[in-house]
Amino acid sequence: MTGKFIFWAQALDNSSPDHFDAHGRALEPDDAVQRQQAVSCVSRVIKNGKRLFEQSGVLLTADAGHFVVEVPSAQRDSVGRIAPIVCYGEYDAAAGDAQWELALVALDDFAKRIGRNIQPEHFETARASFEALKKKSSKTKLTLVVGVCAFLILVIVYVLALKKWQTAY
Amino acid sequence: MVLPLLAWVGIGVGALLGTMLAVTLSWDDILIKLQGKRLAVLGARGVGKTHLVKFLTTGSIPAEYKQTVASEKASSHRFQLKDLDLKVKEFLDVSGDKAAYSEWKDRYNEANIVFYLLRADRLIAGDRKVEARVRDDLRHIGDWLESSEKPRPRFFIIGTHCDLDAEFRSTSVDKIGDYVDKFRRLPIVTELVARGGGAQHAKVVLGSMKTVEDTEALVYQVFKQVAS
Numbered sequence: 131m132t133g134k135f136i137f138w139a140q141a142l143d144n145s146s147p148d149h150f151d152a153h154g155r156a157l158e159p160d161d162a163v164q165r166q167q168a169v170s171c172v173s174r175v176i177k178n179g180k181r182l183f184e185q186s187g188v189l190l191t192a193d194a195g196h197f198v199v200e201v202p203s204a205q206r207d208s209v210g211r212i213a214p215i216v217c218y219g220e221y222d223a224a225a226g227d228a229q230w231e232l233a234l235v236a237l238d239d240f241a242k243r244i245g246r247n248i249q250p251e252h253f254e255t256a257r258a259s260f261e262a263l264k265k266k267s268s269k270t271k272l273t274l275v276v277g278v279c280a281f282l283i284l285v286i287v288y289v290l291a292l293k294k295w296q297t298a299y
Numbered sequence: 300m301v302l303p304l305l306a307w308v309g310i311g312v313g314a315l316l317g318t319m320l321a322v323t324l325s326w327d328d329i330l331i332k333l334q335g336k337r338l339a340v341l342g343a344r345g346v347g348k349t350h351l352v353k354f355l356t357t358g359s360i361p362a363e364y365k366q367t368v369a370s371e372k373a374s375s376h377r378f379q380l381k382d383l384d385l386k387v388k389e390f391l392d393v394s395g396d397k398a399a400y401s402e403w404k405d406r407y408n409e410a411n412i413v414f415y416l417l418r419a420d421r422l423i424a425g426d427r428k429v430e431a432r433v434r435d436d437l438r439h440i441g442d443w444l445e446s447s448e449k450p451r452p453r454f455f456i457i458g459t460h461c462d463l464d465a466e467f468r469s470t471s472v473d474k475i476g477d478y479v480d481k482f483r484r485l486p487i488v489t490e491l492v493a494r495g496g497g498a499q500h501a502k503v504v505l506g507s508m509k510t511v512e513d514t515e516a517l518v519y520q521v522f523k524q525v526a527s
Contacts, residue, residue: 138368138369139368140344140366140367140368140394140396144344144345144366145344145428147396147397147398148368148394148396148398150398162397162398162400165398166398166399166400166401166402168398169394169396169398169399169401169402170401170402172369172370173369173370173391173393173402173405176369176370176371176372176391177370177372177391181372187365191369198369200368200369202365207366209345209364210364211364211365211366212363212364212365212366213365213366214365214366214368215368216368216369
């Protein structure tokens with residue numbers, strides 16, 4: 131279930147290593163390479179992507195094929211700070227709703243495995259953030275189709291004009 | 300007949316590119332890109348990175364605190380602090396976990412100015428865990444400093460949470476210099492400064508970020524040195 135995603139949460143005591151799960155496997159604290167790779171995946175989306183959703187502490191950023199969603203957990207850290215859980219994954223604009231449900235199930239599963247839980251309202255907000263991503267994907271697809279059509283029309287008009295010009299002279 | 304058509308297509312494409320450029324880059328952005336400094340704010344968890352980033356990009360401090368897990372984009376900002384006109388380019392607020400070292404390195408390599416934050420109160424109290432962590436951090440930063448081919452960024456070691464140290468609280472403003480000197484003489488701080496390129500390159504600044512005024516005073520201290 132968790133195979134497609136990377137999950138990341140900071141330890142509540144702020145001194146133990148962060149919790150990582152990549153492609154269904156918990157990354158041990160001494161697995162520095164894999165952990166740094168996981169961080170790089172997340173950072174790449176944050177740096178190059180666009181923030182599409184921000185509500186009640188739930189943040190969703192996405193680039194053309196990946197998303198990063200940050201959801202607050204019910205627990206706070208040792209100094210009273212909100213302790214969010216981050217989920218990174220690939221998405222396919224053409225695929226159905228199942229991919230988003232899978233992400234939510236996997237997120238809940240990861241939270242439970244590290245002794246946290248996500249409040250129902252945050253879970254619903256996370257679901258709404260995926261809706262925003264779905265809308266953005268379909269809008270991008272539509273823009274692409276309109277763009278290609280416009281380009282084709284321009285080419286046809288140009289070719290017709292060229293033919294007319296050649297026959298005239 | 301054909302040429303006017305081509306001209307119209309050219310105008311259309313030009314207008315489209317112009318609009319895209321105008322949307323992407325405002326005049327202020329262009330100025331900041333030309334004159335602003337790119338910052339990297341590094342440090343372990345809970346040292347005050349997000350607090351400082353928030354202050355530098357909005358002039359306020361966070362109303363509610365949150366662990367920084369995924370990095371956060373901090374927008375470019377231009378502000379006046381006493382006699383200083385500061386321009387900060389867009390940068391990323393990064394996680395303090397060791398797993399983010401590669402991310403730190405990227406930020407370090409892009410930066411003109413690097414702030415390394417640490418808990419001064421914990422170092423003064425002789426916290427071995429904090430010592431080990433800052434030693435590890437500075438070992439990495441020292442390596443990047445030596446291996447980098449680009450001009451060395453300005454490097455500041457910023458000791459935070461001094462308000463939690465009783466001696467700092469009882470030190471009058473005119474004696475703060477002695478307090479900072481005493482901190483610099485701590486063996487771990489001497490070691491950190493050496494790893495950061497020596498006293499010429501690694502400047503040590505101490506303070507508190509408990510209130511907006513404290514944060515402002517600390518930021519002023521740092522940028523006064525950046526400007527000098």
